Amino acid sequence: MAPSDTRTQILDAAEHLFAERGFRGTSVRAITDRAGANLAAVAYHFGSKAELLAAVVRRVIEPINAAQTAGLDQLLARNPEPTVTDLVEAFAGPLFDEMPAGDEGGARTSRLIVTILSDPAEEMRNWTGPAEDAIRDRYLAAFRRALPSLPEEELWFRMRGILAVTAVDRIQVYNQPNPAGVPPLAGEAARQWAITFLAAAMSAPPTQI
Amino acid sequence: MAPSDTRTQILDAAEHLFAERGFRGTSVRAITDRAGANLAAVAYHFGSKAELLAAVVRRVIEPINAAQTAGLDQLLARNPEPTVTDLVEAFAGPLFDEMPAGDEGGARTSRLIVTILSDPAEEMRNWTGPAEDAIRDRYLAAFRRALPSLPEEELWFRMRGILAVTAVDRIQVYNQPNPAGVPPLAGEAARQWAITFLAAAMSAPPTQI
DNA sequence: AGTTCAGTCAAACGTTCGTTTGAATCATCG
DNA sequence: CGATGATTCAAACGAACGTTTGACTGAACT
Numbered sequence: 001m002a003p004s005d006t007r008t009q010i011l012d013a014a015e016h017l018f019a020e021r022g023f024r025g026t027s028v029r030a031i032t033d034r035a036g037a038n039l040a041a042v043a044y045h046f047g048s049k050a051e052l053l054a055a056v057v058r059r060v061i062e063p064i065n066a067a068q069t070a071g072l073d074q075l076l077a078r079n080p081e082p083t084v085t086d087l088v089e090a091f092a093g094p095l096f097d098e099m100p101a102g103d104e105g106g107a108r109t110s111r112l113i114v115t116i117l118s119d120p121a122e123e124m125r126n127w128t129g130p131a132e133d134a135i136r137d138r139y140l141a142a143f144r145r146a147l148p149s150l151p152e153e154e155l156w157f158r159m160r161g162i163l164a165v166t167a168v169d170r171i172q173v174y175n176q177p178n179p180a181g182v183p184p185l186a187g188e189a190a191r192q193w194a195i196t197f198l199a200a201a202m203s204a205p206p207t208q209i
Numbered sequence: 210m211a212p213s214d215t216r217t218q219i220l221d222a223a224e225h226l227f228a229e230r231g232f233r234g235t236s237v238r239a240i241t242d243r244a245g246a247n248l249a250a251v252a253y254h255f256g257s258k259a260e261l262l263a264a265v266v267r268r269v270i271e272p273i274n275a276a277q278t279a280g281l282d283q284l285l286a287r288n289p290e291p292t293v294t295d296l297v298e299a300f301a302g303p304l305f306d307e308m309p310a311g312d313e314g315g316a317r318t319s320r321l322i323v324t325i326l327s328d329p330a331e332e333m334r335n336w337t338g339p340a341e342d343a344i345r346d347r348y349l350a351a352f353r354r355a356l357p358s359l360p361e362e363e364l365w366f367r368m369r370g371i372l373a374v375t376a377v378d379r380i381q382v383y384n385q386p387n388p389a390g391v392p393p394l395a396g397e398a399a400r401q402w403a404i405t406f407l408a409a410a411m412s413a414p415p416t417q418i
Numbered sequence: 419a420g421t422t423c424a425g426t427c428a429a430a431c432g433t434t435c436g437t438t439t440g441a442a443t444c445a446t447c448g
Numbered sequence: 449c450g451a452t453g454a455t456t457c458a459a460a461c462g463a464a465c466g467t468t469t470g471a472c473t474g475a476a477c478t
Contacts, residue, residue, distance in 0.1 A: 204409030
């Protein structure tokens with residue numbers, strides 16, 4: 001435990017609570033209570049609540065970035081012109097993979113991601129860095145080669161569609177028990193369904209205007 | 210102005226601010242300031258901040274509900290077995306149509322919808338009522354008839370994909386200027402792109418497991 | 419033994435929040 | 449005109465918030 005233990009316990013607690021209640025909906029007191037730490041520990045270890053959020057986001061996002069990069073590298077090493085389905089899988093797959101122990105089927109991580117993406121709090125907005133930009137641009141270029149007839153704007157729209165589906169997927173958008181007793185989405189099935197769904201969507205012919 | 214004017218000015222201000230900063234990120238003071246009303250007016254006209262939110266949501270959601278219902282009615286009157294594309298258009302189209310005056314290309318309304326859908330605040334969760342459930346079930350049944358080979362769970366997953374794309378579409382998910390100087394998404398083009406994207410996604414063959 | 423220093427702690431600070439209060443204002447109608 | 453009921457207003461309430469403070473702890477060093 002080189003990182004002082006309470007530091008990581010605070011990170012764990014904050015990740016859980018930010019995912020569940022959002023940034024503004026989570027008080028520093030709730031975090032330190034859950035972590036079994038003192039209230040002042042957040043200021044001591046992270047400086048402020050906003051900087052704690054940044055640390056939580058970094059810890060969640062970095063493995064996803066690495067997996068997306070590695071996936072594209074492998075694809076391109078094997079074949080300079082990957083299929084749309086391959087690209088979708090390499091890009092969207094890692095968003096389903098991260099399931100820290102104790103996460104209920106990955107739903108909590110998904111929730112955190114969508115909270116990050118859609119939280120209107122100003123602190124949530126400035127988390128993307130050069131790394132995320134570079135990854136997005138590399139995939140954009142690969143998709144452009146795989147879909148040469150697609151106009152740039154529509155390609156850009158579809159890239160965001162991927163993010164929307166993968167981010168929101170496991171949230172109970174219609175917040176009620178699923179109809180007809182459909183069980184909550186299983187992790188692996190959701191991953192496959194998303195890839196099917198998104199590969200078909202990305203492969204659609206350009207919209208006629 | 211049968212509804213006492215300040216009442217609707219508060220509704221307008223609240224709609225704008227909830228969309229931009231979320232429920233918890235918007236103070237009652239910010240709302241009444243923007244509305245040019247007194248702080249106590251919210252309590253007087255709506256009872257509480259949470260009830261004000263409910264009123265805002267109702268005002269935004271009801272025209273969408275009506276359009277979705279009317280669209281499906283028209284489709285079924287013309288043909289008892291509508292195509293997937295027709296169903297997608299009737300369901301997702303109204304989510305693009307609502308553009309109150311002063312809305313910058315509908316982006317603000319979209320932002321409000323995604324804020325409603327993904328806001329972790331407890332008050333945001335309990336807005337769906339029997340109306341939304343009924344609409345969703347009718348579309349679910351129509352899609353089921355149009356896609357008879359699709360398992361129930363995957364159909365359900367795809368329905369939520371529609372909501373994810375339509376809700377998140379106009380948010381700058383990667384919050385930075387679009388790459389290569391792509392202009393912000395035009396309202397009508399985004400609507401067409403979304404229908405193309407979603408119709409292809411919905412029409413994909415079932416996932417093989 | 420004495421010093422140092424990262425870490426923890428209880429307590430308090432000042433601010434902002436949603437809500438309540440009670441008086442003031444206004445239009446309406448007898 | 450005077451009374452009534454709806455609406456607006458300035459002011460205050462108590463609670464919760466993020467952050468700061470300064471004393472305390474305990475292991476690691478000379």
